[in-house]
Amino acid sequence: MDGGYTGLCRRLISEAGASIGDEVLVVTRKGEYRGFLMMRYELGAADHIVLKLANGYNIGVKVWDDSRVVKLSESRPPSFRAVEPPPPDPGLPHVAVISTGGTIASRVDYRTGGVRPALTASDLLSAVPELSGIARISAEVLMSIYSENMNPRNWALMAERVDSLLRSDVDGVVIAHGTDTMGYSAAALSFVLQQPPKPVVLVGSQRSSDRPSSDAALNLVAAVDIAAKAPIAEVGVCMHLGHSDDVIAFHRGVRVVKLHTSSRSAFKSVNCEPLALWTRSGLKIQAEKYHRRGGDDYRFMPGFDERALLLKFYPGMSPEVLEVLRERLCLRGVVLEGTGLGHVSSSFIPTLKRLRDEGVFVGMTSQCRYGRVDMLVYDNGRDLLRAGVVPLDNMLAETALVKLMWVLARAEEYEEVKRLMATNLVGEMGGRSMPEGVG
Amino acid sequence: MVLDYERLGLKVGLEIHRQLNTARKLFCPCPTEYDESGEKISFTRFLREAQSELGELDPAAVFESRKRKKIVYRMDRRSACLVELDEEPPHTLNGEAVEIALTAALLMGSTPVDEIHVMRKIVVDGSNTAGFQRTCVVATGGRVVVDGEAIPIQTITLEEDAARLVESSRGVVEYDLSRLGIPLIEVATAPVIKSPEQAVKAAKAIGDILRATGKVKRGLGTVRQDLNISIRDGALVEVKGVQELELIDDVVEYEVRRQLHLLDVSKRLAARLGGGLPAFNPVDVTHLFTDTKSKVIRRSLDAGGRVMALLLPAFAGLISEEPFKGVRLGAELAAYAKAWAEVEGIFHTDELPGYGITSEEVASLRKYMGAGDADAVVLVADLEHYAVEALRAVYERAAEALRGVPNETRAARQDGSTVYIRPRPGAARMYPETDIPPIPITENYLEELKSRLPETLDRLAERLSRQYGLSRQLVQELIDRERVEIFMEILGKTSASPTVVATTLTETLTSLARDGVDVGRLGERVLLEVFQLLSEGVFSKEMLRDVLARAASEGVSDVRSLVSSMGLAAVDLEEVRRYVDELVERNRSFLGDERAVKRLMGDLMKRYRGRVDGRLLHQILSERVAARTGAAQG
Incomplete structure (x- = not known):
């Protein structure tokens, strides 16, 4: 055992023959402390031993060369005991829950003191027993990674697994996912799993599921309910609409973005309404058009080409950035996150022309997020258009990047890349722009 | 009967809690600092029990989650x-809170x-x-140290205050968030206090040390004292x-x-019953009513x-026995029913017929229940689900009555009695806050804190008494009434006389309270403003009592407008000076005569x-007279 301990602490503990969880006495020049030996917190100073006192509190005890650790008794190691879930009801729809990691599938690890992905999907079921009243759940752990560590290979793996589930007898699929990049994964799955016959619902939580106040439980209940019964067969994201534990929004996968670092209402549909709003009393569909459950037009279209880049323009940015990256990363396409209606500095125009001549696709989105790009309004916009930049309407920059990777994997020619990028394929662009707070 | 606590x-x-x-x-x-007048937004939440790091569920957490209430929070953006x-x-x-807690710790030798x-x-x-x-x-x-005896401190902790309960009804509980997160210091003593008097003295001694830091809040709701009480063969409550x-x-x-009563009841029940209670069996007796x-x-x-009934064999007479005011097994049974099922109350045959229930109904009930x-x-009597849950709680509590005194958490009432609120939480409910790395307390920092420890309240009393020429008794009264802090603030910020301030904060407020004025409504800000206006001469010392009485009864926060509405502040000092000048001018021939000046003062008064x-009047008059006579001589 090292329990996160190094140096002197480690020596004193091992000389005492003590392990994490044992009851020990620590004698230092300042006094004596009796308690249970706890794991060392990663960020703490190295010369402190962590004890849990009899009253449940932890404290850090500083040790010196002349300090002693005495083992008093062995203790049972901390463990999470899952409550046995109730037996499945054969009359209920069948929902597959895939765990990929993230806060929704994480617990405090008392051995490290950190939140880490450790909870299996079936642990979640025992933590949220009402799920068994909504659907028969089959759970599996596909991967266990933080969402910032996700990459297009992970998207592909996820898509492949969901594809095989969509072809099985399940009525819907739920994917537990870390929230940081859940929007990207949702967009990726939206392009690969086109016109799915059943709902594919990504769900996360902003506060870990081991806290009494976690948003995980209600998000998961809504996600499973939607996967089991909703008429909408699309790839979407299920998260809290506001600060209350009552309304859960079901967002279209290509339109959703995380707009807050920590709030439970972090996820918003941008430039459109959520597909539907879920409450305990039912599902209220908001979307004018959606893909209905049970169609036979499902197509599995896998593949991502990672030679694409998302670049946020800022005042004074040198066009050289683009040239160097194009060179070093052998880019085949770039999504620009421009200012306002879709602009970058006119100093970029020669570089953009050259990229166009070399067959590198460059598309324009806006860092405003809300609204659509329009490059006909100002001179500079028209010049950028002439330099070959393709306006991407009201597509989210993140979605545009994912789409570009997907398009590059199936289109060799520039013109075909351009055509696909400018075409609405799964609801990722287009639609009417509405005033704020209306409808 | 006087109790021999030592023998018992x-x-x-x-556990003394105090807001910092x-x-x-x-x-x-x-x-x-907050006031609750602002605009609120509200949102709703649900909480779920979570397993502890030992994989166990906490009994107190299970108690709450069994009720699974909707929680409504109100928040003010300020x-x-x-x-x-x-x-x-x-x-x-x-860091400021840590420093106050460490200062208190050092003052207690922790x-x-x-x-x-x-x-x-x-x-x-939901709190x-x-x-x-x-x-x-x-x-x-x-x-x-209390009367020469050392009461050991176990821990000094720093914690966040809870949200304030606004109201609770079946299925819904509402809280206000303003108080949530205010730092609280908690000082816990070892369970070694042997008498009620010693408990009071120890609590006061701890309170005095906390106040010596000069950084604790004062007033209603800023102090909460929890007591762990046990007697031999009883339980830790x-x-x-x-x-x-x-x-x-x-x-x-x-x-x-x-x-003591519960122990007595358990002995007698054991003798009467022999074994335990039969299995829980609630019976629907609606048709009898x-x-x-x-x-x-x-x-x-x-x-x-529905009306649901539960037979408690051999309990007759024991439920309503009341050896001390408020101590009754019936009160315990009712409190469990209320706490677990939120019913309004229970009836039991010890107190029936009564409450509109006739002896015929009781007779048929007894017959039907085989009692x-x-x-x-x-x-x-309630919706069936709640009635059954209430009887289940009564049954569980009745089963405890056979064993003696249950471990529980109770709340103190204003009359000194206590009432059950929930089971006692276990150690299983504590786990690390992983969002905050450990905070080292270095030797250097402690040395620095030791070098600037605040004076104790005893020293403070000595100093103030000397500095302001006040009697030690008066200063002690200021301290005991927790007014010494505002006393010092008023003297620091105004030119009011120390004696006037001290007697006002003690005698005047006491006498106002005796006259039925709610002096609790006089916040420290109000008191400070009163003395500010007084020392500015906006109103006179003679009116002080009236101003305080009005401020308290009207609960005002703006003393200046109160004073002017009382017609006290109508006098413009310039107008006074002009009037004095006129008076002096008219009487200029008598100014050498001291009695004449006294007469002028009488006119002014x-x-x-x-x-x-x-x-102030006397001062203005003297100045004017001096100027006049000086001018006449020159």
């Missing part, structure tokens, strides 16, 4: 942020920990949005929320008498409820009594 093996431990007067809350930058909403991780532990670890204590009644309270041990050990020092001995005595005159039952039946003379029957301070 009384052990009391204290920091600029910011413990884990976020929201202020700790006094709460996303941290209080549990939608932003806690910021770093407030040993600060080398490293503070913030913990999460599971509390799922913390997170479902846990953040708390940390800052120091261990130390003592307070935690009594929460004793607000006043004076109530502590009453609470201890009540609790001892309650435990279809024509009832009982308003409570009638109302419940009209709302679609003999030695047996008791408990009734609950007649005109301005109660509106301009006499001393």
Whole structure:
């Protein structure tokens, strides 16, 4: 055992023959402390031993060369005991829950003191027993990674697994996912799993599921309910609409973005309404058009080409950035996150022309997020258009990047890349722009 | 009957909680001063029980989650942020609060920990949005001395105050978030206190040390005293929320008498019953009450409820026995029913017929339940689910009555009695707050704190008495009434006379209170403003009592407009000076005569009594007379 301990602490503990969880006495020049030996917190100073006192509190005890650790008794190691879930009801729809990691599938690890992905999907079921009243759940752990560590290979793996589930007898699929990049994964799955016959619902939580106040439980209940019964067969994201534990929004996968670092209402549909709003009393569909459950037009279209880049323009940015990256990363396409209606500095125009001549696709989105790009309004916009930049309407920059990777994997020619990028394929662009707070 | 506490093996431990007067809350930058007048937004939440790191569920958490209430929170943007909403991780532990806690620890001879670890204590009644309270041990050990006897301190902790309960009804509970996160210091003594009197003295001694830091909040709701009380063969009972020092001995005595009675009941029950209670078997007896005159039952039946009954064999007579005011097994049974099922109350055959229930109804109830003379029957009228849950709680409590005194958490009432609120939480409810890294307390920092420890209240009393020429008794009264802090603030910020301020804060307020004025409504800001206006000469000393009385009865926050509405501030000092000039001019030939000047003063007082301070008038007059006579001579 090292329990996160190094140096002197480690020596004193091992000389005492003590392990994490044992009851020990620590004698230092300042006094004596009796308690249970706890794991060392990663960020703490190295010369402190962590004890849990009899009253449940932890404290850090500083040790010196002349300090002693005495083992008093062995203790049972901390463990999470899952409550046995109730037996499945054969009359209920069948929902597959895939765990990929993230806060929704994480617990405090008392051995490290950190939140880490450790909870299996079936642990979640025992933590949220009402799920068994909504659907028969089959759970599996596909991967266990933080969402910032996700990459297009992970998207592909996820898509492949969901594809095989969509072809099985399940009525819907739920994917537990870390929230940081859940929007990207949702967009990726939206392009690969086109016109799915059943709902594919990504769900996360902003506060870990081991806290009494976690948003995980209600998000998961809504996600499973939607996967089991909703008429909408699309790839979407299920998260809290506001600060209350009552309304859960079901967002279209290509339109959703995380707009807050920590709030439970972090996820918003941008430039459109959520597909539907879920409450305990039912599902209220908001979307004018959606893909209905049970169609036979499902197509599995896998593949991502990672030679694409998302670049946020800022005042004074040198066009050289683009040239160097194009060179070093052998880019085949770039999504620009421009200012306002879709602009970058006119100093970029020669570089953009050259990229166009070399067959590198460059598309324009806006860092405003809300609204659509329009490059006909100002001179500079028209010049950028002439330099070959393709306006991407009201597509989210993140979605545009994912789409570009997907398009590059199936289109060799520039013109075909351009055509696909400018075409609405799964609801990722287009639609009417509405005033704020209306409808 | 006087109790021999020593023979009974009384052990009391204290947990003294006090709000700290920091600029910011413990884990976020929201202020700790707030008023509740502002606009509120509200949101709703649900909390779920969570397993502890030992994989166990906490009994107190299970109690709350069995009720699974909808929780409505009200927040004011001025006094709460996303941290209080549990939608932003806690910021770093407030250094000002740590310093106050360490200062208090050093004053009590406690040993600060080398490293503070913030913990999460599971509390799922909704009083913390997170479902846990953040708390940390800052120091261990130390003592307070009471009548020459050392009472050991176990821990000094720093924790966040809970949200304020606004109202609770079946299925819904509402809280206000302004208070959530205000730093609280908790000083816990070892359970070695042997008498109610010693408990009061120890609590006061701890309170005095906390106040010596000069950084604790004062006034209603800023102090909460919890008591752990046990007697030999009894149980450890935690009594929460004793607000006043004076109530502590009453609470201890009540609790001892309650435990003694429960022990007595358990012995007699064991003798009567032999074995345990039969299995839980609630019986629907609604049909016996279809024509009832009982308003409570009638109302419940009209709302679609049922009357459910539970037989408690051999309990007859024991339920209503009351050896000490308020101590009754019936009160315990009812409290369980209310706490677990939120019913309005229970009926039991010890007190029937009564409450509109006739002797015929009781007779048919006894017959239907097969209850003999030695047996008791408990009734609950409510919607069936709640009635059954209430009887289940009654049954569980009745089963405890056979064993003696249950471990529980109780609340103190204003009359010194206590009432059951929930089971006692276990150690299983504590786990690390992983969002906050441990905070080291270095030797250098402690040395620096030791070099600037505040004076104790005894030293302070000595100093103030000397400095302002006040009697030691008067200063002690200021201290005991927790007014010495505002006394010093007033003297620091105004030119009011120390004697006037001190006597006003003691005698005048006491006499106002005796006359039925709610002096509790005089906040420190109001008191300060009163003395500011007084020393500015806006009103005279003679009017002080009236101003305070009006401010208290009207609950004003703006003293200046109160004073002018009383017609006291109508006098313009320039106008006074002009009038004095005129007076002096008219009487210029008599100015050498001292009696004439006295007469002029009399005229002035007649005109301005109660509106301009006499001393001020005298000063103005003397100045003018001096100027005039000086001018005449020159």
